[in-house]
Every structure is written in structure tokens, then in C-alpha cells.
Amino acid sequence: xxxxxxxxxxxxxxxxxxxxxxxxxxxxxxxxxxxxxxxxxxxxxxxxxxxxxxxxxxxxxxxxxxxxxxxxxxxxxxxxxxxxxxxxxxxxxxxxxxxxxxxxxxxxxxxxxxxxxxxxxxxxxxxxxxxxxxxxxxxxxxxxxxxxxxxxxxxxxxxxxxxxxxxxxxxxxxxxxxxxxxxxxxxxxxxxxxxxxxxxxxxxxxxxxxxxxxxxxxxxxxxxxxxxxxxxxxxxxxxxxxxxxxxxxxxxxxxxxxxxxxxxxxxxxxxxxxxxxxxxxxxxxxxxxxxxxxxxxxxxxxxxxxxxxxxxxxxxxxxxxxxxxxxxxxx
Numbered sequence: 001x002x003x004x005x006x007x008x009x010x011x012x013x014x015x016x017x018x019x020x021x022x023x024x025x026x027x028x029x030x031x032x033x034x035x036x037x038x039x040x041x042x043x044x045x046x047x048x049x050x051x052x053x054x055x056x057x058x059x060x061x062x063x064x065x066x067x068x069x070x071x072x073x074x075x076x077x078x079x080x081x082x083x084x085x086x087x088x089x090x091x092x093x094x095x096x097x098x099x100x101x102x103x104x105x106x107x108x109x110x111x112x113x114x115x116x117x118x119x120x121x122x123x124x125x126x127x128x129x130x131x132x133x134x135x136x137x138x139x140x141x142x143x144x145x146x147x148x149x150x151x152x153x154x155x156x157x158x159x160x161x162x163x164x165x166x167x168x169x170x171x172x173x174x175x176x177x178x179x180x181x182x183x184x185x186x187x188x189x190x191x192x193x194x195x196x197x198x199x200x201x202x203x204x205x206x207x208x209x210x211x212x213x214x215x216x217x218x219x220x221x222x223x224x225x226x227x228x229x230x231x232x233x234x235x236x237x238x239x240x241x242x243x244x245x246x247x248x249x250x251x252x253x254x255x256x257x258x259x260x261x262x263x264x265x266x267x268x269x270x271x272x273x274x275x276x277x278x279x280x281x282x283x284x285x286x287x288x289x290x291x292x293x294x295x296x297x298x299x300x301x302x303x304x305x306x307x308x309x310x311x312x313x314x315x316x317x318x319x320x321x322x323x324x325x326x327x328x329x330x331x
Contacts, residue, residue: 036070036096036270036272036273036276037068037069037070037071037096037097038070039070039097040070040071040072040073040097041068041070041071041072041073041096041097041098041099042072042073042075042097042098042099043057043061043072043073043074043075043099043100043101043263044075044077044085044086044088044089044098044099044100044101045057045074045075045076045077045085045100045101046077046078046079046080046082046083046084046085046086046100046101046103046106047076047078047082047085047103047167047194047195047196048076048078048194048195048196048197048198049076049195049197050195050196050197050200051167051195051196051197051213051217052132052134052196052213052214052216052217052259052261052299053101053103053261054074054076054195055216055217055297055299056131056132056216056261056294056297056299057074057101058074059290059293059294059297059299060131060284060285060290060294061074061284063283063284063285063287063289063290064280064281064283064284066284067279067280067283067284068276068277068280078194078195079194080110080168081106081109081110081167081168081169081170081171082102082103082106082107082110082167082168082171083106083110083116083118085100086100086102086107086110086120087120089265089266090120090124090125090266092266093266094126094265094266094267094268094269095269095270095273096265096269096270096273096274096277098265098266099128099263099264099265099277100263100264100265101131101261101262101263102122102125102261102262102263102264103259103260103261104172104259104260104261104313104316105170105171105172105175105259105316105319105320106167106168106170106171106172106259107122107313107316108122108316108317108320109169109170109171109175109320109327110170112317112320112321112324112329113169113170113327113329114329114330115329122313122314122317123267124266124267125264125265125266125267126264126265126266126267126268126269126274127262127264127305127306127309127310127313128262128263128264128265128274128277128278128281128305129262129263129278129281129282129285129303129304129305129309130260130261130262130263130302130303130304130305130309130312131261131262131263131281131285131301131302131303132216132260132261132294132299132300132301132302133258133259133260133261133300133302134214134215134216134217134258134259134260134261134299134300135214135215135232135233135234135238135256135257135258136172136173136176136212136213136214136215136232136233136234136256136257136258136259137212137213137214137215137217137218137229137231137232137233137238137241137244138150138153138164138210138211138212138229138230138231138233139203139210139211139213139218139221139222139227139228139229139230140153140203140209140210140211140227140228140230141203141204141206141209141227141228142225142226142227142228144209144228147230148228148230149230149245150230150231150245150247150249150250151250153210153230153231154184154186154250154252157186157187157188158184158185158186158187159187160187161187161188161189162186162187162188162189162209162210163188163189163190163191163208163209163210164177164188164189164190164191164208164209164210164211164212165191165193165196165198165199165200165202165203165208165210165211165212165213166190166191166192166193166199166212167192167193167194167195167196167199167213168192168193168194169192169327170320170327171259172214172257172258172259173190173199173212173213173257174190174192174327175257175320175323175326175327176212176233176255176257177189177190177212178190178323178326178327179255179257179323179326180255182326183252183254183255184252184255188210191208196213196214196217199211199212199213200213200217200221200227203227204226204227211227214258214259215232215234215238215240215241215298215299215300216294216297216298216299216300217298218241218298219240219241219297219298220297220298222241222244229241229244230244230245231244231245231246231247232244232245232246233246233247233255233256233257233258234246234256234258235248235256238298239300240295240298240300241298260302260312260313260316262304262309262313263277263281265277278305278306281305282303282305285301285303286303
């Protein structure tokens with residue numbers, strides 16, 4: 001009887017020890033680290049809500065979420081040609097819980113412009129993937145009578161000042177207007193705004209003459225007859241706006257403009273976090289349903305990652321350097 005009681009006592013003591021050990025961290029099994037993502041990921045869009053970047057982000061992110069296994073929130077931070085949002089990203093932690101859309105050429109003009117004295121460059125970002133390459137376009141108010149097509153617009157602008165919206169100094173829209181002025185002798189005057197939606201509102205309200213934006217920002221308002229697109233700045237006509245002229249059609253060859261929009265984080269992400277983000281974005285961007293929704297808005301998905309994306313951004317930087325004189329930069 002005594003032996004039985006002694007055995008029971010030993011068993012109870014052992015059970016208590018095991019419970020205490022398991023409660024303190026699982027004995028010999030090390031405590032698991034939090035799996036990424038363990039909280040929502042903020043995705044900075046450095047332009048106003050309603051523009052091409054914002055709309056594309058809101059279409060894409062649900063597809064990324066299901067592959068990442070966590071919630072993603074769009075956070076609009078307009079201003080500074082995109083650099084309000086990118087500065088916030090670069091001033092934060094490199095932990096994968098804040099990432100951002102990065103837009104060209106705005107990203108490069110923001111640090112190549114000597115006036116700003118910025119020290120951060122594309123090298124300060126961990127590149128995740130490119131999402132869209134969106135060609136430039138020009139739209140006018142539906143009630144416009146001074147010019148109703150591209151040829152009439154160019155002829156009018158050679159003799160008269162014509163205002164055109166941009167998403168900021170050094171943006172693709174700004175550079176496009178300067179290039180057209182240099183090539184064709186027009187008198188386009190850039191009007192800088194915080195985002196494409198502001199430019200659209202300005203033209204619809206009669207305060208700005210031209211909505212200079214991108215195909216993805218003009219296709220829906222054109223189809224809804226809110227605005228009339230008179231030109232696309234691409235080597236060939238857009239599949240989204242096949243009836244709209246390109247500059248080549250009127251003999252003004254080589255006038256092209258585009259904005260590339262990709263995703264990046266602050267340099268220094270843990271390798272496993274970066275790899276998980278790249279994988280989730282790649283699967284989301286290649287999802288046929290996502291591609292279809294993007295095309296319905298006139299946005300063409302152009303997925304790039306790794307070395308391909310890095311080389312592409314280097315070529316974008318070189319392209320900005322070539323127009324430094326048009327932007328009036330002084331070293």
C-alpha cells in the first residue's frame with residue numbers, strides 16, 4: 001500500500017513538473033517566432049485616391065492577400081511628386097509591415113533634381129515587383145471647341161498657351177509636355193497637382209485645358225463620355241483605346257511617355273520576408289482574374305522582378321538624366 005502511494009505521489013509530481021515546463025515554453029521545444037505577417041501590412045500609394053496607381057493597387061491587393069495570408073491596407077500619402085510617401089517609407093523600419101508603390105519617372109526625378117538635395121535613391125529600396133507600365137494620354141473637356149482632335153490641338157498650341165495637368169514636377173506628364181514643346185514648338189503650360197484625380201477634376205470643371213495622364217486613368221472617363229481622349233503617347237495605338245490617335249499618326253514620330261508602377265520596401269528586409277512578399281505579389285499579379293479587372297480599367301500588367309526589374313529601373317534613371325536640360329536642372 002505504501003509503495004502504491006509512493007508511486008502515485010511520484011507520478012503526480014512528475015505531471016506537475018511537466019505542466020509547469022510546458023507552460024513556460026514547451027520544455028526542449030524552442031518558442032516559435034511570430035509568422036509574417038502577424039498584423040496588417042500598409043501599402044503606401046504616394047498619390048491621391050482615384051488615380052491610376054490607387055485604382056490599380058485596390059484591384060491587386062486582394063489577390064496578394066490570399067497568397068500572403070494577411071490583410072493589406074492602402075494608405076494614400078500624396079504630395080511632393082510622390083516623395084511625401086516614399087520619405088515616410090524610408091524613415092520607417094525595414095520590417096515588411098510598410099511597403100509602397102514606386103512610380104517612374106517620379107522616383108528618379110525626386111532625387112536627381114539637384115534642387116532637392118535628396119540623398120536617397122532607388123538603391124535604398126528592396127524591390128519586390130513591377131505591376132504596370134502605363135502609357136501617357138491627353139484628354140479634353142467634352143465641351144471643348146477650340147480643338148477637338150490631336151492635329152487641331154497641336155496647331156492651336158503652337159499659337160496659344162494651353163494648360164495641361166501633371167501629377168507633379170518631374171512626373172511623366174510634366175516631362176511629356178516639355179518634350180512636346182521642344183519637338184513641336186507648342187506652348188503647353190504645366191499645372192502641377194497632387195494626383196491624376198485632381199487633374200481630371202480641373203479639366204472637367206473648365207479650370208485646366210488638358211488632362212495629361214495615363215491610359216489607365218483616361219479609359220473609363222473616355223468610355224463614359226466624361227472626357228474625350230485625343231492622343232496616346234505610345235509607339236502603337238492602345239488596345240484599350242484603338243480609335244485614339246498616337247503622335248506618329250500626325251507625323252510627329254517618337255513622342256512617347258509612360259509611367260511604371262511597382263512595389264518596394266525600405267532596404268534591409270529580412271530575406272524570408274522579402275521572399276514571401278515577392279512570391280505573394282507574383283502570384284497576385286499573374287492571377288488571370290486580376291489581369292482581366294486591370295484591363296477593364298485600361299491598365300496593362302507588366303510583371304517584373306529581381307534582376308529584370310532592377311535593370312528596368314536603371315534604364316528609367318538613365319532616361320530621366322537625358323531630359324535634365326528640359327527640366328532646367330542646374331548642377
